[in-house]
Amino acid sequence: MEDDLAKRIASHPKYQELKAKRSSFGWWLTAAMMVVYYGFILLVAFDKPLLASRIGSGVMTLGMPIGLGVIVFTIVITAIYVRRANNEFDKLSDDINKAVLK
């Protein structure tokens, strides 16, 4: 693409909005995923008895719902990003496309 076109897009307010929104959203979610995963790993490393403690009267331990929870969290957080990107971000992209390429 010509530098000229790139500059025109870059100065478009919607492009600025898209870039800022996507970048902060992406990094926040990345941070959230890292906190959850490394939190889980550190819990395993430093407090094994907590994860092995029973909940309820049977053999079920706290670790089981937490472990399963990390899997579900991973899928849900991906879904949250994809949903917003496929609607809001792509709409902004389309708007920019229309504005500069007409």
Place this chain on the structure above:
Amino acid sequence: MKSTTKYALPIAALIGAGAAIAAGADLGQAEKQATNWTAISMFAIFVVFTLFITKWAAAKTKSAADFYTAGGGITGFQNGLAIAGDYMSAASFLGISAAVMASGFDGLIYSIGFLVGWPVVTFLLAERLRNLGKFTFADVAAFRFAQTPVRVFAASGTLVVVAFYLIAQMVGAGQLIKLLFGLEYMYAVVIVGVLMMVYVLFGGMTATTWVQIIKAIMLLGGATFMAFMVMAQFGFSPEAMFAKAVEIKTGIAAKAGKPEAEAAAIGFSIMGPGGFVKDPISAISFGMALMFGTAGLPHILMRFFTVPNAKEARKSVLWATTWIGYFYILTFIIGFGAITFVLTNPQFLDAKGVLLGGSNMAAIHLANAVGGNVFLGFISAVAFATILAVVAGLTLSGASAVSHDLYATVLKGGKADSKAELKVSRITTVCLGFVAVILGIAFEKQNIAFMVSLAFAIAASANFPVLLMSVLWKGCTTRGAVIGGFLGLISSVVLTVVSPAVWEATLGNPKGSAWFPYTSPALFSMTIGFVGIWLFSVLDGSKRAAQDKAGFLAQQVRSETGIGAAGASGH
């Protein structure tokens, strides 16, 4: 043979060698079983079916774009299944379920590590890759840089990762076929080599994708059936299943002569973390290799170029994450099912109470227990088909690195015509096929437990930092990317060689002599890679550096908006 089988207990490998059962093929040494004709016929049906698909795909594979990316015409849903297929290997199916059977919760910790890289791929890379790239991840990494050095680096990163991954898969295939089909190791390696060549040579990415999709559906379907049958036995109550498993584990420990209280503690230990995480540094380092390695695996990254646009690229990672997460939940249930159905049934045990064929047979015996001989054959065939599909994907990405990055861009300066490029990729495919077979045979008796974790560590320390920095950091220059990338590559390989898994377990040096005490190098080698890129970029005052930085704006605009991205058809 007996002693080697025991050595191959997955959990021993998990704890001792830092292991890489999940994505790779740490199946260890296996005993040859009686020839299983049901399994062989099921596998033959799969092969015939996929060869028809290859024939259909071959008719559609005319240009380089068809070969590398199936013409960019795969939907997000299809690509998601294919990515999941690339990621769910035979060893993750057999190895994780066996690890769960042996130690319960620890198996879950392990599989979670393989899942958490996907959101990171989604948030930081997927759509940018799609917007900037055409055929290989080097297209993205070299977008605004001097082509030759960055392409040479990216091709090296690709080929090294592919080589280690391939060895693991080939050796796994040989061991698996001894276990499942009762055939010779050699046959397996040659069959995998030849079929993989046929898929890739004639059908390119289209055939590879569809083989991947079919295998993913078969694997998910089979595993779902097994998990369903297990849960049905317990009235769909996890509590009932866990309680029974704890009771059985306690009984086994008591039988082995443990006092009552200790036996109860051993039985209950499957419900919480055990010896998997030894020291926090190893745990974090290994976690980083898995999390960021996923974002640097060339055969996975390549899949993002098979979809028409960023929207489909995002959808494909969401589908992939969903299927892979679901699959790990299934393997967890299957592992507990194996405790309750397999460990209690003398039909599956030898005189000493050890699983026939080694502990990796947990899921296979469970298939027999819940679905009889035909289902056993089906699951065995699926396990072998799985290796075949993964190997085809790896070969394709290796071939693209040679033909697209080295031949077309470096040698021909980007002026190679599509026909010549296609020819080079086909020649490379044949070469890789031979290399894979030879390596598979050469490594038959080696302990290959470290190979997949090494592949992940290299991908995390070399490919991922270069990709991320080139896309997101304006100040990154050609020199920084190449030097930093190679530093990450070299340091991850060297640190792996001097870690206990290779230095002691594989090279046979005395215990405690390894220079690098941790399981995985990623924490250190990734840091070296990132710092290297940063330092050599900042110090770079060359003319080229100014050009690299000037190119950032255009690259960023395209990566964010997709304007100017290679179109759906790729022509």
